[in-house]
Amino acid sequence: MTGRAPYGADPSSIGYDLLPQQDKETNPTMTSSYATRPEGAGDVAAVRDINLAAFPTPHEADLVEALRADPLAWLPGLSWLAEVPGGELVGYALLTRCHVGDAPALALGPCAVKPEYQRRGAGSAAIRAALDAAREQGENLVVVLGHAEYYPRFGFTPASGFGIRPPFEVEDKYMMALALDPARPVPSGVIRYAAAFGV
Numbered sequence: 001m002t003g004r005a006p007y008g009a010d011p012s013s014i015g016y017d018l019l020p021q022q023d024k025e026t027n028p029t030m031t032s033s034y035a036t037r038p039e040g041a042g043d044v045a046a047v048r049d050i051n052l053a054a055f056p057t058p059h060e061a062d063l064v065e066a067l068r069a070d071p072l073a074w075l076p077g078l079s080w081l082a083e084v085p086g087g088e089l090v091g092y093a094l095l096t097r098c099h100v101g102d103a104p105a106l107a108l109g110p111c112a113v114k115p116e117y118q119r120r121g122a123g124s125a126a127i128r129a130a131l132d133a134a135r136e137q138g139e140n141l142v143v144v145l146g147h148a149e150y151y152p153r154f155g156f157t158p159a160s161g162f163g164i165r166p167p168f169e170v171e172d173k174y175m176m177a178l179a180l181d182p183a184r185p186v187p188s189g190v191i192r193y194a195a196a197f198g199v
């Protein structure tokens with residue numbers, strides 16, 4: 001499968017749904033604990049609010065809704081929220097169905113945190129909770145296109161090391177993969193994203 005190249009070699013130059021923005025101001029270091037939970041029926045608006053706040057355009061918020069409406073993409077229990085004490089929902093991480101070759105896998109993203117809570121652990125909390133849930137559901141391979149200095153903390157390494165490649169041109173280090181159970185075999189081939197991603 002060949003897709004259009006949605007961005008160039010410099011991911012900081014593009015507004016894009018899978019790549020993190022790279023010019024955010026750094027918030028003061030703060031250690032917080034977050035409660036995490038899967039999205040429930042009453043959380044749709046909160047999920048949208050987080051994505052609207054985290055990204056410069058509604059594209060990612062719309063993307064989440066398109067993915068939620070696609071039964072081939074949406075997997076119950078893999079849309080996760082991080083909540084601060086007091087109940088405000090501030091962080092979000094989504095895993096949806098993709099394929100590597102013909103084998104089912106998961107795509108991580110969008111990941112989003114309300115700007116005033118960024119770099120305080122909310123994103124990590126939501127991502128770790130989503131990955132844990134995926135592991136418990138028997139999933140194994142997860143791919144992510146994103147910041148090469150952020151996702152390795154969760155165990156992601158360049159997807160090329162698994163023989164996995166995206167259906168578009170991107171610098172190798174930004175396309176990453178993680179095997180939730182390293183003992184299981186990992187498929188290789190080209191990633192087929194859910195239709196909503198448009199690649």
Ligand SMILES: CC(C)(COP(=O)(O)OP(=O)(O)OC[C@H]1O[C@@H](n2cnc3c(N)ncnc32)[C@H](O)[C@@H]1OP(=O)(O)O)[C@@H](O)C(=O)NCCC(=O)NCCS
Pocket residue numbers: 017018019020021022023024054055091109110111112113114117118119120121122123124125146147149150
């Ligand atoms: C990217 C994002 C989800 C990370 O969540 P977060 O709660 O801010 O990050 P955490 O507190 O879990 O992790 C903090 C670490 O991530 C790094 N980090 C956070 N955002 C980053 C970014 N945009 N680029 C590079 N590194 C980033 C910080 O430097 C920090 O590193 P350190 O622990 O070595 O100091 C969040 O910042 C966000 O919503 N950004 C805007 C939207 C976006 O770009 N989403 C990702 C693409 S789907």
